[in-house]
Amino acid sequence: MIPYLPLKEINASYAPQINEAIQRVVQDGWYIMGKECTHFEQEYAAYIGTRHCIGCGNGYDALWLIFNAYRQMGLLHDGDEVMVPANTFIASVLAITRNRLRPIFTDPDANTCLMGDEQILATLGKHTKAVLLVHLYGQNSYTDRLAQVCRDRGIIIIEDNAQAHGAMYGTRRTGSLGDAAAHSFYPGKNLGALGDAGAVTTNNPLLAATIEKLRNYGSSTKYRHDEIGVNSRLDEIQAAALRVKLRHLDSDNEKRRTIAMRYIAEIKNPYVRTQHIKEPSSHVFHIFPLMSDHRDTLQQHLTTNGIHTQIHYPVPPHKQACYKEYNHLSMPIAEALSATELSLPCHPLLKEEEVTHIIATVNSFKP
Numbered sequence: 001m002i003p004y005l006p007l008k009e010i011n012a013s014y015a016p017q018i019n020e021a022i023q024r025v026v027q028d029g030w031y032i033m034g035k036e037c038t039h040f041e042q043e044y045a046a047y048i049g050t051r052h053c054i055g056c057g058n059g060y061d062a063l064w065l066i067f068n069a070y071r072q073m074g075l076l077h078d079g080d081e082v083m084v085p086a087n088t089f090i091a092s093v094l095a096i097t098r099n100r101l102r103p104i105f106t107d108p109d110a111n112t113c114l115m116g117d118e119q120i121l122a123t124l125g126k127h128t129k130a131v132l133l134v135h136l137y138g139q140n141s142y143t144d145r146l147a148q149v150c151r152d153r154g155i156i157i158i159e160d161n162a163q164a165h166g167a168m169y170g171t172r173r174t175g176s177l178g179d180a181a182a183h184s185f186y187p188g189k190n191l192g193a194l195g196d197a198g199a200v201t202t203n204n205p206l207l208a209a210t211i212e213k214l215r216n217y218g219s220s221t222k223y224r225h226d227e228i229g230v231n232s233r234l235d236e237i238q239a240a241a242l243r244v245k246l247r248h249l250d251s252d253n254e255k256r257r258t259i260a261m262r263y264i265a266e267i268k269n270p271y272v273r274t275q276h277i278k279e280p281s282s283h284v285f286h287i288f289p290l291m292s293d294h295r296d297t298l299q300q301h302l303t304t305n306g307i308h309t310q311i312h313y314p315v316p317p318h319k320q321a322c323y324k325e326y327n328h329l330s331m332p333i334a335e336a337l338s339a340t341e342l343s344l345p346c347h348p349l350l351k352e353e354e355v356t357h358i359i360a361t362v363n364s365f366k367p
């Protein structure tokens, strides 16, 4: 079988460096909020191109911390509207509703699978206070034109960069484009830890200072609590492992890109569509999605031929059981994507002959 994402093998390829890093932490005896976390924050901020990086527990927390910090700063209030793509992972929406803000679901563009400027500008209302851009599948969804409109109207731009570590907009990296960005280092992400981990990047010093407190019980001095905070810290072992993997992120992304470019060039089947790529050199292909009206039989055909695939995501957030109040909404494109999307293996260890086999199998599919 060709696995979807062989995490064990991917991490084994860095084993000597990761083991050395973990040993360093074990022997140092300082396990939370120490040198590794500080170094990772500096290195990741330098990589993304922001003044600040604040490590935290996971990607959801990074999103939650950003919205909560804006509340603490008096810039977001109960019931304020936040625009969010209807075809995202549920964490993006939970971070909004768990801060008592209102998600305004927006149908994406059917070709890029991202909210385009047209969709956003058509949905912006007078109560819209923030836009959450999700760089879904590893492709940037920010534009300077959108930023200009938002700046003129005092709307905050937040990036969900969980799937797009290393992606670019021109010469700038995603995660440095809006007012703040959330990053997940869930093991399966392009920059994956050995457990849960996340970070916020921003150029706003007040936002950074607020989040630094919020993630550690609202405290900057031990046992003094300025904010009603939470416990969402990045532990030393995760930070040490992330520092190792960050050094290989660009070359790993390049390998994903090479595979994706073959898929784009060589997949030719009237029953299968691929995502529209705005700029191949800027996309980091966290996920390589196919769209097919015969998705389930296509998945069966690939499984029969030894290829594991996944679906991102089978049920959009507004149709989830936990969001009964949004179940009545109709988001035709997001719903169609849920019914047609199939993700092919696309990772740094995939071999050329495996890519060839995957392409041939997709091309031989007939419903």
Ligand SMILES: *Cc1c(COP(=O)(O)O)cnc(C)c1O
Residues within 6 Å of the ligand: 058, 059, 060, 061, 088, 089, 091, 092, 134, 160, 162, 163, 184, 185, 186, 196, 197, 198
């Ligand atoms: C993975 C992911 C998250 C959540 O990250 P966790 O670290 O699992 O909490 C948020 N948004 C998107 C788009 C994701 O893919």
